[in-house]
């Protein structure tokens with residue numbers, strides 16, 4: 713998963729236009745590759761992550777050991793639908809290849825909206841596939857869900873890679 717998803721991580725992070733010293737959240741970090749990438753690219757940001765799998769938490773902690781020891785990364789168990797953070801904590805938040813698994817995608821987006829600071833931004837990346845399993849995550853459905861969760865300036869981006877098509881929804885609080 714880690715190797716296959718590297719382009720997804722790079723593209724999503726680039727769309728968020730992260731600035732120095734920002735407070736960033738990833739929901740569903742899996743093996744922790746996106747967090748490692750981001751903390752390597754910008755050592756001034758603080759990154760928090762949650763994932764509901766103990767196995768993934770252990771892998772991601774191992775991969776990001778140095779940044780965690782330096783106090784730049786904080787990873788914990790948690791669910792997208794009940795984020796363990798106070799309101800208005802983060803400048804930016806992202807989630808990659810994860811929203812399909814949320815029991816309540818709208819509740820997860822509402823939680824992302826809650827923990828973002830005013831004018832914070834979120835990016836959610838999914839595979840651009842037309843099969844039935846992805847029907848709830850097509851651009852029109854996602855745009856509607858983001859608006860329902862309270863986001864505005866909702867834009868849908870396509871990576872334009874035919875062999876590995878992705879959609880990323882970027883929105884502002």
Ligand SMILES: C[S@@+](CC[C@H](N)C(=O)[O-])C[C@H]1O[C@@H](n2cnc3c(N)ncnc32)[C@H](O)[C@@H]1O
Pocket residue numbers: 713714717720739740741742743745762763764765768790791792793807808809810813814815
């Ligand atoms: C397909 S993996 C993607 C991991 C990583 N974002 C990537 O693209 O390489 C999905 C991850 O989301 C986590 N996950 C799924 N549903 C979740 C939820 N409701 N709350 C928190 N994490 C969740 C899984 O444990 C898994 O690590």
